[in-house]
Amino acid sequence: MQNFADPFSLAFRLILSGDAELLTIVLLSLRVSLTAVFIAALIGMPLGAALAVGRFAGREAAIVLVNALMGLPPVVVGLCVYLLLSNAGPLGVLQLLYTPTAMIIAQVVLVTPIIAALSRQVVEDLNGEYAEQLRSLGVSRAASVPTLLWDGRFSLMTALLAGFGRAIAEVGAVIIVGGNINHVTRVMTTTIALETSKGNLALALALGIILVTIAICVNAAVGMLRGGARQVVHA
Amino acid sequence: MRDGQIYAGGAPALPGILPLLAEGLVFQAGGRRLIDIERLRIAAGGTTIVLGPNGAGKSLLLRLLHGLIAPDAGRLAWAGRPADAATRKLQAMVFQRPVLLRRSVAANIDYALKAHGEPRAERAARVAQALEHGGLAGMARQPARTLSGGEQQRLALVRALAVEPAVLFLDEPTASLDPAATAAIERLVSEAARNGTKIIMVTHDIGQARRLGDEVVFLHRGRVVEHSDATAFFQDPGSREARAFIAGELVL
Amino acid sequence: MRRRSFIGAALALAAGLWLAAPQAEADDRFIIVQSTTSTANSGLLDAILPAFTEKTGIEVRVVAVGTGQAIKNATNGDGDVLLVHAKPAEEKFVAEGWGVERFDVMYNDFVVVGPAADPAGVAGSSDVVGAMARIAEAGAPFASRGDDSGTHKAELRLWKDAGVDVAAASGGWYRETGSGMGATLNAGVGMGAYVLTDRATWISFGNKGDFGVVVEGDPRLFNQYGVILVNPEKHAAVKAADGQAFIDWLTGPEGQKAIAEFKIEGQQLFFPNAAPKPAGQS
Numbered sequence: 001m002q003n004f005a006d007p008f009s010l011a012f013r014l015i016l017s018g019d020a021e022l023l024t025i026v027l028l029s030l031r032v033s034l035t036a037v038f039i040a041a042l043i044g045m046p047l048g049a050a051l052a053v054g055r056f057a058g059r060e061a062a063i064v065l066v067n068a069l070m071g072l073p074p075v076v077v078g079l080c081v082y083l084l085l086s087n088a089g090p091l092g093v094l095q096l097l098y099t100p101t102a103m104i105i106a107q108v109v110l111v112t113p114i115i116a117a118l119s120r121q122v123v124e125d126l127n128g129e130y131a132e133q134l135r136s137l138g139v140s141r142a143a144s145v146p147t148l149l150w151d152g153r154f155s156l157m158t159a160l161l162a163g164f165g166r167a168i169a170e171v172g173a174v175i176i177v178g179g180n181i182n183h184v185t186r187v188m189t190t191t192i193a194l195e196t197s198k199g200n201l202a203l204a205l206a207l208g209i210i211l212v213t214i215a216i217c218v219n220a221a222v223g224m225l226r227g228g229a230r231q232v233v234h235a
Numbered sequence: 236m237r238d239g240q241i242y243a244g245g246a247p248a249l250p251g252i253l254p255l256l257a258e259g260l261v262f263q264a265g266g267r268r269l270i271d272i273e274r275l276r277i278a279a280g281g282t283t284i285v286l287g288p289n290g291a292g293k294s295l296l297l298r299l300l301h302g303l304i305a306p307d308a309g310r311l312a313w314a315g316r317p318a319d320a321a322t323r324k325l326q327a328m329v330f331q332r333p334v335l336l337r338r339s340v341a342a343n344i345d346y347a348l349k350a351h352g353e354p355r356a357e358r359a360a361r362v363a364q365a366l367e368h369g370g371l372a373g374m375a376r377q378p379a380r381t382l383s384g385g386e387q388q389r390l391a392l393v394r395a396l397a398v399e400p401a402v403l404f405l406d407e408p409t410a411s412l413d414p415a416a417t418a419a420i421e422r423l424v425s426e427a428a429r430n431g432t433k434i435i436m437v438t439h440d441i442g443q444a445r446r447l448g449d450e451v452v453f454l455h456r457g458r459v460v461e462h463s464d465a466t467a468f469f470q471d472p473g474s475r476e477a478r479a480f481i482a483g484e485l486v487l
Numbered sequence: 488m489r490r491r492s493f494i495g496a497a498l499a500l501a502a503g504l505w506l507a508a509p510q511a512e513a514d515d516r517f518i519i520v521q522s523t524t525s526t527a528n529s530g531l532l533d534a535i536l537p538a539f540t541e542k543t544g545i546e547v548r549v550v551a552v553g554t555g556q557a558i559k560n561a562t563n564g565d566g567d568v569l570l571v572h573a574k575p576a577e578e579k580f581v582a583e584g585w586g587v588e589r590f591d592v593m594y595n596d597f598v599v600v601g602p603a604a605d606p607a608g609v610a611g612s613s614d615v616v617g618a619m620a621r622i623a624e625a626g627a628p629f630a631s632r633g634d635d636s637g638t639h640k641a642e643l644r645l646w647k648d649a650g651v652d653v654a655a656a657s658g659g660w661y662r663e664t665g666s667g668m669g670a671t672l673n674a675g676v677g678m679g680a681y682v683l684t685d686r687a688t689w690i691s692f693g694n695k696g697d698f699g700v701v702v703e704g705d706p707r708l709f710n711q712y713g714v715i716l717v718n719p720e721k722h723a724a725v726k727a728a729d730g731q732a733f734i735d736w737l738t739g740p741e742g743q744k745a746i747a748e749f750k751i752e753g754q755q756l757f758f759p760n761a762a763p764k765p766a767g768q769s
Contacts, residue, residue: 098550151338199695
């Protein structure tokens with residue numbers, strides 16, 4: 001392979017050059033993954049909270065299932081979403097295959113179990129502290145879910161970041177349902193896969209460095225947001 | 236500071252839910268009867284102190300009466316009818332370690348009022364009054380969990396009182412507080428009692444029991460050993476266990 | 488209150504990103520072409536498609552996968568046009584009714600690349616079948632696509648002609664990567680294995696190491712590309728008119744000229760050979 005230092009200087013030059021193609025790809029990556037995390041949070045957090053406070057038959061089994069689904073292979077998810085959205089599949093009429101929407105759907109499937117499983121843990125711990133007080137205030141189990149989610153918001157941020165990390169880094173699902181179409185569905189990871197297959201290893205690695213840098217920036221931004229808010233709202 | 240109009244929970248105008256009658260109340264865990272009470276009647280008015288050595292089942296009894304846990308046998312009746320949402324709405328409880336939401340001091344009180352179904356329009360004023368009452372007005376915007384231990388418990392107490400309960404359960408509310416903070420809590424509790432709120436309070440501080448109690452329920456190994464007027468109880472306890480307890484001996 | 492600014496900042500960030508990102512899903516006019524890595528990764532399609540888009544207003548979205556997967560995707564109706572290189576499979580696709588009609592577009596050629604050490608001693612040969620027999624005989628490592636792609640199918644035909652049973656050698660000197668051309672070349676360079684590749688991918692490949700072309704010029708290495716419109720009678724979603732317009736352009740004088748003019752490092756990679764059309768048809 002090429003000199004190992006090359007990718008770093010290349011990554012640096014790429015960032016400095018403000019390359020329009022690169023910017024498009026980076027923005028699409030962020031848009032797809034952040035949207036997926038947002039939707040997955042809307043589903044996963046209440047689901048996790050329900051598993052944490054609920055008392056129903058099969059709850060233990062459901063927790064095991066959700067925990068196991070954290071390890072869903074992206075390729076399998078991609079394949080399933082492809083079969084759903086394909087013109088030969090049940091949702092073919094929606095014409096979503098090879099669009100960013102298809103990529104968002106696949107990532108939602110990947111990320112929801114992660115957010116649900118981690119939310120369940122956070123909410124269960126908090127509920128241990130809150131449950132009696134909330135019952136005393138006349139708040140039922142079901143009605144306590146929004147309270148627990150809101151009061152656990154700083155810990156839940158970690159769940160969101162874990163989901164975001166999974167979404168922004170995976171390639172197996174988006175390359176199948178997105179098709180890695182230039183200017184349409186090409187994101188950071190599929191570009192890295194493409195450049196690797198072209199043998200442009202330095203460029204691929206440079207893009208990888210940029211991807212990691214973006215992930216660090218998003219984490220830092222959330223950290224700052226959280227730090228600022230925590231100072232004011234929380235002990 | 237005193238505001239009888241606002242903290243007159245259980246005032247005569249409200250439908251009374253007392254007396255509280257427990258019959259055949261049993262709670263067991265691991266095959267042991269932790270609570271086994273044939274009959275306990277707590278009447279309206281004044282402060283009932285639940286006393287007893289560690290492990291007597293005081294906290295458990297309070298949770299059973301408040302309805303936080305369900306008994307394995309027996310029944311509870313509030314003024315002759317079983318516990319339901321309406322009787323629940325007229326009760327509140329303060330725990331040994333205050334459970335404060337991760338929100339501002341004011342938001343903690345607002346949350347309790349909202350959960351109690353108070354209309355939004357009235358809540359802001361009632362939050363302000365409760366804060367004033369607890370001496371917490373200057374800390375309204377502060378995160379509740381940054382308060383000192385005494386302030387936290389004061390907040391928990393005025394939050395419980397904000398919904399104007401007819402019955403207030405207190406589970407060793409000053410167990411981990413210094414004397415000054417304890418005095419502040421006791422002041423608020425006596426004031427609530429004077430305003431007509433029935434206080435049912437667990438403590439193992441005999442001094443506190445003497446200061447606040449109108450009657451005493453003495454619990455030992457899950458059973459009511461004595462239930463009598465406070466003055467009589469402290470002057471002449473009727474049971475060996477209570478005598479030993481008041482004398483400061485180890486009660487096994 | 489503080490919590491509002493907290494949520495507000497998050498929402499503003501999300502909204503900003505959404506607006507800043509290209510709205511690719513807007514209902515512009517486009518077709519999807521299921522094609523192979525050799526045409527897309529070599530840069531051919533990127534080079535010639537803008538002219539077509541400019542002329543017709545039709546954007547061409549290329550999904551670059553192996554020929555086998557491209558044909559399967561097209562069978563599912565997930566594409567309007569198929570542009571691949573495996574003539575027997577293409578003819579079967581049309582015969583089964585999935586495609587309307589197959590047209591020759593162009594050809595390129597395969598080459599065998601290998602390490603400078605050349606353990607099988609095949610460098611400079613123009614007899615691919617003989618060279619492959621020697622590789623098998625020497626037990627020199629050979630990296631195969633193993634992915635049912637057009638290149639893989641061509642390679643298997645050559646082994647058959649050479650009388651070598653590669654299935655028996657699988658896992659030994661014969662190593663199937665189950666990956667695309669580029670990944671297989673990366674693997675081949677990594678383990679010093681011979682690889683059959685299309686010339687276009689090889690020339691534009693960036694990680695050659697000490698590898699070079701060892702066998703080329705055999706007529707059996709000829710690699711024909713065909714283009715097929717996916718049958719709208721099978722899949723109503725197929726954009727038949729726009730897809731046909733693309734096929735007409737690609738096999739017509741403008742497309743053919745653009746293909747011939749595409750060069751990397753001064754080398755022409757694809758040679759147009761569409762049959763001239765009767766005057767009335769385009």
